[in-house]
Amino acid sequence: MGDIKEIIARRVAKELKDGDVVNLGIGLPTMVANHLPEGVEIILQSENGIMGMGPAPAKGNENVDMVNAGAQYVTVKPGAMFFDSATSFGIIRGGHVDATILGALEVDEKGNLSNWIVPGKMVPGMGGAMDLVVGAKKVIIAMQHTQKGEHKILKACTLPYTAVGVVDMIITEMGVMEVTDKGIVLTEKHAEFTVDDIKAATGCDLIISPDLKEMK
Amino acid sequence: MKDKIKTADEAVSVIKDGDTIMVGGFMACGTPEILMDALVKKGVKNLTIICNDAGVPGRGVGKLITNGQVKTLIASHVGLNPEVAQRMNTDVAADKLECILVPQGTLAERVRAGGAGLGGFLTPTGIGTIVAEGKEVIRVDGRDYLLEKPLKADVALLRGSVTDRFGNTTYNGTTRTFNPIMATAAEHVIVGACEIVEVGDIDPNHVVTSGIFVDTIVGGEKPWEI
Numbered sequence: 001m002g003d004i005k006e007i008i009a010r011r012v013a014k015e016l017k018d019g020d021v022v023n024l025g026i027g028l029p030t031m032v033a034n035h036l037p038e039g040v041e042i043i044l045q046s047e048n049g050i051m052g053m054g055p056a057p058a059k060g061n062e063n064v065d066m067v068n069a070g071a072q073y074v075t076v077k078p079g080a081m082f083f084d085s086a087t088s089f090g091i092i093r094g095g096h097v098d099a100t101i102l103g104a105l106e107v108d109e110k111g112n113l114s115n116w117i118v119p120g121k122m123v124p125g126m127g128g129a130m131d132l133v134v135g136a137k138k139v140i141i142a143m144q145h146t147q148k149g150e151h152k153i154l155k156a157c158t159l160p161y162t163a164v165g166v167v168d169m170i171i172t173e174m175g176v177m178e179v180t181d182k183g184i185v186l187t188e189k190h191a192e193f194t195v196d197d198i199k200a201a202t203g204c205d206l207i208i209s210p211d212l213k214e215m216k
Numbered sequence: 217m218k219d220k221i222k223t224a225d226e227a228v229s230v231i232k233d234g235d236t237i238m239v240g241g242f243m244a245c246g247t248p249e250i251l252m253d254a255l256v257k258k259g260v261k262n263l264t265i266i267c268n269d270a271g272v273p274g275r276g277v278g279k280l281i282t283n284g285q286v287k288t289l290i291a292s293h294v295g296l297n298p299e300v301a302q303r304m305n306t307d308v309a310a311d312k313l314e315c316i317l318v319p320q321g322t323l324a325e326r327v328r329a330g331g332a333g334l335g336g337f338l339t340p341t342g343i344g345t346i347v348a349e350g351k352e353v354i355r356v357d358g359r360d361y362l363l364e365k366p367l368k369a370d371v372a373l374l375r376g377s378v379t380d381r382f383g384n385t386t387y388n389g390t391t392r393t394f395n396p397i398m399a400t401a402a403e404h405v406i407v408g409a410c411e412i413v414e415v416g417d418i419d420p421n422h423v424v425t426s427g428i429f430v431d432t433i434v435g436g437e438k439p440w441e442i
Contacts, residue, residue: 048390066388163345
């Protein structure tokens with residue numbers, strides 16, 4: 001089916017509108033910027049203090065004083081601004097970021113998210129994730145549907161929450177899901193999978209949209 | 217005008233065992249490495265470090281952690297320094313590190329509140345999570361917020377890109393992060409400067425941290441590769 005991460009990133013990119021202020025998490029979400037539809041230009045916010053972040057610099061052109069929140073070298077676009085961390089999170093909590101795209105360890109049908117700690121095993125910390133998912137207007141989870149076959153989309157998260165009731169949309173290699181008051185609705189499915197495949201890979205009831213489309 | 221310029225060793229001589237130290241920077245980008253090195257050399261122990269993250273081994277506050285000088289780390293992210301997990305889980309009492317994880321926006325605002333004379337602030341971040349444990353929840357206009365309290369420190373160790381002899385400081389690129397807010401929240405502020413210039417050389421339009429916050433300036437800092 002091709003590169004799973006590319007498939008997810010390409011679909012996530014279609015959710016973004018021209019002029020949106022967007023914060024992309026580390027890893028897969030970063031790839032979204034490479035798949036923006038023609039005519040859509042977004043403004044990337046980086047929580048370590050950039051509005052208007054650009055792509056990685058060409059080799060040899062790195063500025064060691066200019067990195068993203070994953071400590072990778074970046075550039076800035078014309079019209080960019082740098083700011084301190086209090087200002088950055090004022091922007092984030094204040095609802096001035098249109099969309100945040102990040103990965104998850106678990107998401108549940110109430111839109112609860114767990115992505116920062118596995119007690120006793122992995123304690124990386126929440127970084128800016130708790131503020132981002134509470135403050136951004138739209139929270140999109142971009143991730144592989146399962147973790148080596150284990151369910152990640154659940155009836156109830158088992159790991160400590162990052163935040164409760166914040167997830168709007170989940171995009172995986174299997175399909176596109178919206179979190180609603182009634183539960184998780186499958187709105188698009190990838191051609192490689194049947195609805196039953198997706199149900200089997202999901203740890204909660206899945207409402208199938210009457211208008212189910214093919215994910216592209 | 218008081219001469220604020222000192223050597224790194226002279227500058228960190230004010231730091232004592234058990235002090236609370238704020239350290240600027242984000243994944244060591246914008247962290248004053250010469251002041252980290254001077255603190256390692258001085259060898260003070262039982263420090264409480266307030267920093268966005270744990271750096272990486274060999275960089276930023278990672279140096280202090282490796283040298284066993286940190287008793288408590290207050291940070292938002294420690295995942296890129298494997299030594300933190302080792303020291304959190306060790307049975308050797310002398311090596312034990314207490315790590316208090318704080319959401320990054322809450323950490324920044326607590327530092328800002330500490331420097332701005334506020335008794336705290338109300339944030340929706342952390343509601344319904346283990347971050348809320350033991351904290352007061354206050355409802356305002358139908359929405360729940362956590363009461364988060366200010367953070368202050370004995371000493372702040374910051375990195376400036378250009379600093380004048382009064383202490384007015386600018387920060388290049390993404391080296392700004394926690395530096396300007398920490399400058400306001402510590403009793404004693406030391407800036408490791410990449411370039412020291414005369415008073416008046418920095419356009420007042422470009423000054424981010426006023427010299428009134430800065431007690432000591434140390435030259436010889438530089439932008440470091442990650």
